[in-house]
Amino acid sequence: GNSVTQMEGPVTLSEEAFLTINCTYTATGYPSLFWYVQYPGEGLQLLLKATKADDKGSNKGFEATYRKETTSFHLEKGSVQVSDSAVYFCALIAFGNEKLTFGTGTRLTIIP
Amino acid sequence: EAEVAQSPRYKITEKSQAVAFWCDPISGHATLYWYRQILGQGPELLVQFQDESVVDDSQLPKDRFSAERLKGVDSTLKIQPAELGDSAMYLCASSLGRREAVNTEAFFGQGTRLTVV
Secondary structure, rough: OOOHHHHHHHHOEEOOOOOOEEEEEEEOOOOOOEEEEEEEOEEEEEEEHHHHHHHHEEEEEEEOOOOOOOOOOOOOOOOOOOHHHHEEEEEOOOOOOOEEEEOOOOEEEEOO | OOOOEEOOOOOEOOOOOEEEEEEEEOOOOOOOEEEEOOOOOOOOEEEEEEEEEEEOOOOOOOOOOEEEEOOOOEEEEEEEEOOHOOOOOEEEEEEOOOOOOOOOOHHHOEEEEEEEE
16 A cells, blocks of 8 residues: 655754755555645645656745655755744655545754 | 635534534545544544545544535534544545546645544
8 A cells, every 4th residue: 555654753953954854655656745734733734746756846945856766755945944843744645546645744843 | 715614623522422523625626535633643544535435434433433425515524422532633635636637636624623521
């Protein structure tokens, strides 16, 4: 079956530090890949996505590249802000059955 | 902007009582998901609909949980009887869900936070 493995948290960084949150996946076929963000007490919001190999998704300074050869979709940001503190979820949808599978989430805390 | 609507936002119920949650997906979205998210964990899929049909309910505790999407639009998730361990956030999401669609991202509602006392 499909699965997503995420870097374990929590992750604590200072403001303006470089961020990487690792994500690898197992899926049949060619899934679409997503990063969702969840702020305290809220639902999930789509942060970025990529639908085919070598695609780069980007939004709000975050980036992730769909790497088929390493089955990875690592999230990066060059300079984090306090407002980026949240829980980040890597996810995939397997084309054909539309099943959305999540990783366990990584809690990110940015300190001023 | 179109969004997934859920109600209620918060619900407190006593154990052994019945509770129901409602979700209205984005118009035209064929796929609807119900997830349960326990505090500090990732969302766990309970049930997935394609139009009015269930395509995956393998993780739904069917002795107490039920879900329906009778007309293929809005959906209701019910728990009867509620147990203390059911306290969690219940998230509804929808996606375009057509086989020919490539960008089938899922859009989430704000969730219903359930507390069973």
